[in-house]
Each structure stands twice: as C-alpha cells, then as structure tokens.
Amino acid sequence: MKLSFQDLGQGVTCIETHFERTGLAGCYLIQQGRAAALIDTGTARTVPNIMELLELRGIRPEQVRYVIPTHVHLDHAGGSGQLMELLPEASLVVHPKGVRHLTDPAKLTAGATAVYGEEQFVKNFKELKSVAKERVIEATDGLRIDLDGRSLVCLDSPGHANHHNCIWDETSHGFFTGDTFGIAYPELTTAQGPFMLLPSTPVQFDPDAWHQTLDKLMACEPERMYLTHYCKVENPDTLVGALHEEIDAYVDIALSCDDGERENGIRTGLEALYLERLRRHGSRLSESEIHRLLDMDLALCAQGLEVWLQRRENRAA
Ligand SMILES: [Zn+2]
Numbered sequence: 001m002k003l004s005f006q007d008l009g010q011g012v013t014c015i016e017t018h019f020e021r022t023g024l025a026g027c028y029l030i031q032q033g034r035a036a037a038l039i040d041t042g043t044a045r046t047v048p049n050i051m052e053l054l055e056l057r058g059i060r061p062e063q064v065r066y067v068i069p070t071h072v073h074l075d076h077a078g079g080s081g082q083l084m085e086l087l088p089e090a091s092l093v094v095h096p097k098g099v100r101h102l103t104d105p106a107k108l109t110a111g112a113t114a115v116y117g118e119e120q121f122v123k124n125f126k127e128l129k130s131v132a133k134e135r136v137i138e139a140t141d142g143l144r145i146d147l148d149g150r151s152l153v154c155l156d157s158p159g160h161a162n163h164h165n166c167i168w169d170e171t172s173h174g175f176f177t178g179d180t181f182g183i184a185y186p187e188l189t190t191a192q193g194p195f196m197l198l199p200s201t202p203v204q205f206d207p208d209a210w211h212q213t214l215d216k217l218m219a220c221e222p223e224r225m226y227l228t229h230y231c232k233v234e235n236p237d238t239l240v241g242a243l244h245e246e247i248d249a250y251v252d253i254a255l256s257c258d259d260g261e262r263e264n265g266i267r268t269g270l271e272a273l274y275l276e277r278l279r280r281h282g283s284r285l286s287e288s289e290i291h292r293l294l295d296m297d298l299a300l301c302a303q304g305l306e307v308w309l310q311r312r313e314n315r316a317a
Pocket of ligand 1: 073075076178179228229
C-alpha cells in the first residue's frame with residue numbers, strides 16, 4: 001500500500017494505516033534526537049509503510065526504542081509482532097492487562113476471527129505474531145519513559161477498554177489518546193470544529209470510568225490530542241463536553257431499549273442521536289454519506305452497549 005503521512009510538528013508524524021479505508025485509522029511516529037518511538041502500530045498490513053517512513057527519515061531500525069500500542073484492539077496493536085521483529089532494540093510498552101494478549105495472541109486471533117470471519121481476518125490483519133515476554137515493559141499508571149530526553153507518561157485510562165493507556169507527551173503538551181478521546185473523522189469537521197464520536201466498542205464500555213478518565217486527562221491541561229481515528233485535534237477543552245454528553249446519551253439510549261430486538265433499537269437510537277448532533281454541528285453531508293462514514297462504528301457501538309447491558313444484568317442477578 002502507498003505510504004501516506006502527515007508531519008504534525010514537534011517531531012510527531014501521523015501515518016495512515018490503510019485499515020478499512022483511508023482516513024479511518026492512523027498511528028504515530030515520535031522523533032527525538034537520535035531516538036524514535038511508535039505509538040499504535042496499525043495492522044500487519046501497515047508495517048511496510050512504517051518501515052518505509054523510517055528509511056525516508058533516515059532513522060535506522062535500531063534507533064526505534066519503544067513501540068507503544070494504546071490498547072490491544074487490533075486496529076491499534078495488530079502489527080506489534082511483525083514490527084518488533086524488524087526493530088531489534090525496541091521494547092513493547094503495554095498496559096498490564098494487555099500484555100498476555102500480545103505475548104500470546106491466540107485469544108485475540110480467535111476473537112477477531114469470530115467477529116470478522118477467517119477471510120476478512122486475513123485480509124485485514126494477515127496474522128497476529130507473538131512478542132517475546134523479555135521485550136515487554138508493563139506500563140502501569142504513571143510510568144515515565146525517556147525518549148532521548150523527551151518524557152512520555154503512560155496514564156491508565158479505562159472507559160473504552162480496561163487495557164487502555166493514554167500517552168502524555170510533555171514536549172507537545174499533547175496526549176496520544178487511542179480511542180479514549182473519541183473519534184473525529186476529518187470529513188465531519190465543520191466551521192464549528194471537529195465532530196466527536198464516542199466508540200463504545202465491545203466488550204468493556206464503562207461509562208463511569210470513562211467520565212473519570214476524561215477528567216484525569218483534562219487535569220493535565222492538554223493543548224492537543226493525537227487521535228487514532230483520525231489525527232490531531234487542537235483545544236480539547238472545547239471538545240471534551242461533547243464526549244461527556246455522548247456517554248450519558250449512550251446510557252439513556254441503552255437503558256430505554258426493551259429486550260428482544262434490543263441491539264437494533266440501540267442502533268436506531270444512536271443513528272438518530274448522531275444525525276441530530278451532526279446537523280446541529282452544521283454538517284451538510286447527505287444522509288447516505290453519513291451512513292457510509294459511520295455505519296461500521298455505530299454497529300460496533302450498539303454491540304458494545306448490548307454487552308454492557310448484559311454485564312449489568314448479570315451483576316444484578
Ligand atoms: Zn480504534
């Protein structure tokens with residue numbers, strides 16, 4: 001696939017992963033002095049593009065010190081094994097709850113194959129390769145990493161997934177947020193700014209934890225967020241309110257749906273929510289264009305809310 005990237009300044013580059021469609025998922029290269037780090041990996045299909053960019057920038061593979069997936073969902077961590085084979089000096093920095101999935105990806109492979117089917121799994125992810133335990137650093141909350149004098153701090157950030165870290169970059173005053181600070185597709189940006197969508201992807205949506213995590217991130221007074229989906233947004237203080245609102249709206253929608261066709265009901269509720277929010281945001285995209293951009297996410301969000309409801313019911317029983 002063709003290498004495509006954006007230089008975002010302060011040593012940060014966003015790399016197109018080519019997952020599903022262009023402009024859906026990125027990953028990041030941070031360059032500092034004689035060292036480099038990668039945040040998120042894309043899938044195995046992304047790895048040749050990452051290596052091509054390193055060469056273009058004159059970075060030798062052994063100068064890459066860290067590979068840091070924000071969490072182990074495959075659009076973020078799927079290429080970890082292949083990448084680590086090509087980067088001999090790199091450590092893989094992972095949330096403690098994600099480590100076993102990347103050192104032994106059999107469970108991730110089985111789960112994703114069940115969701116996507118064998119053929120689509122191979123098309124999207126090729127295969128998941130394991131990473132040797134000795135090369136893994138468990139990123140507990142507050143772990144500070146030194147990248148040739150540049151501090152990167154891992155913050156435990158549950159809400160989207162309980163194996164999620166956001167990475168604070170003191171130099172750019174920005175967070176690499178994975179999926180925790182939502183999704184903002186460039187096509188949905190209007191004069192009012194980026195449009196935020198909350199990914200309640202299965203299976204660990206946790207509304208209370210997510211509210212707290214957003215507060216924790218904002219307490220660092222970030223000036224920008226580097227989203228996986230997609231690229232950089234500025235002034236997160238003007239965007240975080242929408243995410244808090246969406247967490248509450250999701251809970252209301254999920255709790256108002258009856259049994260039986262519940263997941264379909266949730267899906268319909270989410271579509272109505274986002275159409276209304278997009279119009280209020282000044283989007284003039286046609287409904288069919290909105291469907292093209294959001295259908296996959298909204299189906300996953302509805303599944304995630306259904307799983308959350310079941311978990312709640314099991315706890316109550
Ligand atoms: Zn994602």
